[in-house]
Amino acid sequence: MAATAAVAPEAQPAMPPRNWLMLAALTFVYVLNFLDRQLLGILAKPIQDSLHITDGQLGLIGGLYFAFFYCFIAIPIGWFADRTNRVTVLSLACAIWSGATTACGLAATYPQLVVARMVVGFGEAGGVPPSYALITDSFPPGRRGIAFGIYNLGPPIGAALGIAFGASIAAMFDWRDAFVAIGIVGVITAILLRLFMREPARGALDVAAGVVPRDKAGFWETLRMFFTHPVLMLAALGSGATQFITYGLGNFAVLFLIREKGMTLPEIAVWYALAVLVGMGGGMIVSGRVIDRFTRRSRTAYATAPAVSLALALPFYVAFLWAPGWPLALALLTVLMFLNYFYLSSSVALVQEEVRPDQRVLSGALLLLVMNFIGLGLGPTYVGAASDWFKAQGSAHSLQMALYTLTPSYLIAIFLFLWLARILRAEGNRA
Numbered sequence: 001m002a003a004t005a006a007v008a009p010e011a012q013p014a015m016p017p018r019n020w021l022m023l024a025a026l027t028f029v030y031v032l033n034f035l036d037r038q039l040l041g042i043l044a045k046p047i048q049d050s051l052h053i054t055d056g057q058l059g060l061i062g063g064l065y066f067a068f069f070y071c072f073i074a075i076p077i078g079w080f081a082d083r084t085n086r087v088t089v090l091s092l093a094c095a096i097w098s099g100a101t102t103a104c105g106l107a108a109t110y111p112q113l114v115v116a117r118m119v120v121g122f123g124e125a126g127g128v129p130p131s132y133a134l135i136t137d138s139f140p141p142g143r144r145g146i147a148f149g150i151y152n153l154g155p156p157i158g159a160a161l162g163i164a165f166g167a168s169i170a171a172m173f174d175w176r177d178a179f180v181a182i183g184i185v186g187v188i189t190a191i192l193l194r195l196f197m198r199e200p201a202r203g204a205l206d207v208a209a210g211v212v213p214r215d216k217a218g219f220w221e222t223l224r225m226f227f228t229h230p231v232l233m234l235a236a237l238g239s240g241a242t243q244f245i246t247y248g249l250g251n252f253a254v255l256f257l258i259r260e261k262g263m264t265l266p267e268i269a270v271w272y273a274l275a276v277l278v279g280m281g282g283g284m285i286v287s288g289r290v291i292d293r294f295t296r297r298s299r300t301a302y303a304t305a306p307a308v309s310l311a312l313a314l315p316f317y318v319a320f321l322w323a324p325g326w327p328l329a330l331a332l333l334t335v336l337m338f339l340n341y342f343y344l345s346s347s348v349a350l351v352q353e354e355v356r357p358d359q360r361v362l363s364g365a366l367l368l369l370v371m372n373f374i375g376l377g378l379g380p381t382y383v384g385a386a387s388d389w390f391k392a393q394g395s396a397h398s399l400q401m402a403l404y405t406l407t408p409s410y411l412i413a414i415f416l417f418l419w420l421a422r423i424l425r426a427e428g429n430r431a
Contacts, residue, residue: 018198019138023150025197026131029094030154032186033127035162036101036120037066039179041251041380042159042166045258045265046175051110055252055391055399059384061117062251067377070121071369077126078365079219082358086130091194093130097123098186105179125365132364136352137200144352148345149288156280156337160273163254167269222359226366230423231354235302235347236370238416242310242343243375244382244409245317251380252387252399253333260400261326275330279337283309287342291349299428302350303421306343307414313339314410321403343417347371379406 040047040062048058081089100119107113131151139147162182169178226232249256257263257272287305294301316336323329347367355363386402395401 019200022138022197022200023135023147025193026090026134027151027154027157029090029127029189029193030131030151031158031161032094032182032189033097033124034155034158035182036097036186037124038159038162038250039101039104039166039182040117042162042254042268043170043175043178044252044255046170047113048255050175051107051113053110054384055255055387055402056384057110058255059251059380059382059387061114063247063380063382063384064377065114066117066121067373068121069118070125071373071377073122073125074129074365074368075362078129078362079222081126081130081133081361085199086134086361087197087199088194089126090130090134091190091197093123093126094193095123095187095190097121097127098183098190099123100183101186102180102183105176105183125368128368129361129364132348132352133360134200136360137357141353143292144349146288146292148348148352149284149286149291152284152288152341152344152348153281155341156276156284159250159280160277163273163276164269167254167265167273171265171269219362222355222362223366225355225359226363229354231420231427232351232363232367233370234416234420234423235350236367237374238303238306238413238420239343239347239367239371240374241409241413241416242306242340243371244379245375245406245413246340246379247375248379248383248406248409249317249403252383252403256399256403257326257329260397261323261329263326267326271326271330275334276337279334280341283338283341284345286338287345290342291346295349298425299350300421300424302346303417303424306346307417307421309339309342310410310414310417314407317410318404318407321400343413 040058044058047053053061077089077093097120100116100123103116104113104120107116132148135147135151136144166175166178166182169175169181254268254272257268258265263272287309290305291301294305313336316332316339320329320332320336323332348364351363351367352360383399383402383406386405387399390398390401
């Protein structure tokens with residue numbers, strides 16, 4: 001494997017400004033990627049009122065239907081991007097998902113919305129894996145944790161902007177206008193990305209760190225390597241168990257706050273947007289710094305950091321669901337989101353450093369396949385179906401009951417990350 005030793009940032013030369021500009025551009029694209037993905041959950045109430053769909057149908061659109069394309073198309077795209085221009089793949093993907101987002105706003109029926117969301121998933125499959133590899137080839141070992149921490153600000157910023165602008169547009173105009181406007185911004189961004197971003201050399205920073213370059217890896221070789229590698233699989237499964245919670249909650253959080261806590265769309269646009277930005281955004285930045293600092297001492301921090309953060313998050317999750325009013329619920333949710341997202345930068349940085357440079361995009365796609373199929377595909381689908389089931393049993397708080405049943409996933413995720421820590425510790429003792 002191409003595991004690389006972390007190098008202290010103070011021992012490294014200053015990064016060229018163009019590397020930071022590339023990171024900023026990739027983060028903005030990720031903002032759009034996540035914004036498009038989250039609009040459905042943000043605008044769930046007006047969409048349900050307009051198209052007359054149930055919680056279960058909503059969960060399928062945001063979960064299984066979307067994830068089927070998002071997860072599995074990422075594999076051939078990752079293999080293709082490892083052999084071609086990653087910037088071109090990224091810009092084309094951005095154009096596809098943005099055009100499909102506009103189509104969501106034009107959907108007049110549930111089946112039309114399903115097809116449009118599937119195409120969004122198809123496009124977004126080409127967004128994150130090439131970006132992982134571009135960042136890894138622009139930042140050396142020892143600085144990748146903070147680089148991925150900054151890049152992973154895309155979800156909180158995207159979610160916060162989606163909440164603020166999506167909810168505001170829906171309140172003032174119509175939910176369809178939010179999809180159309182954001183889709184147009186994405187298409188323009190895709191064009192600018194292709195015109196101005198340049199591809200960095202593959203593996204150059206790893207050569208400088210002592211990693212010997214090799215010929216391009218075969219597709220099946222990389223697949224076998226990933227699915228038989230205990231470190232990679234435990235990182236992916238632990239992340240998937242965590243995402244089962246984060247996506248299961250995230251796709252229904254706005255609906256839950258409106259239905260169970262009494263919030264309105266204008267209140268969502270301000271206060272929930274701030275909670276996401278502060279909580280999730282703070283978690284991304286702090287987790288990146290924690291990873292860079294503690295992995296210089298031991299690689300086990302890639303696993304212990306998310307395990308500890310999830311153990312701390314569990315009581316806040318239960319308290320958030322229980323809270324009698326939305327101000328207390330949002331305060332608890334802010335802390336919860338801060339703790340819920342330590343896993344992401346940890347797992348991404350670990351996988352990217354564990355594999356060879358010629359396997360990075362496909363390995364990133366495989367990581368997304370496992371964790372997003374479990375989390376994005378099954379989490380919202382399960383919550384929607386569970387809410388419909390509790391409603392059929394006569395529960396007056398069916399969505400709240402469905403979200404309570406996610407709590408065992410915390411214990412599963414903690415167990416998987418502790419198992420990963422044990423393997424990393426054993427590898428460190430043998431080194």
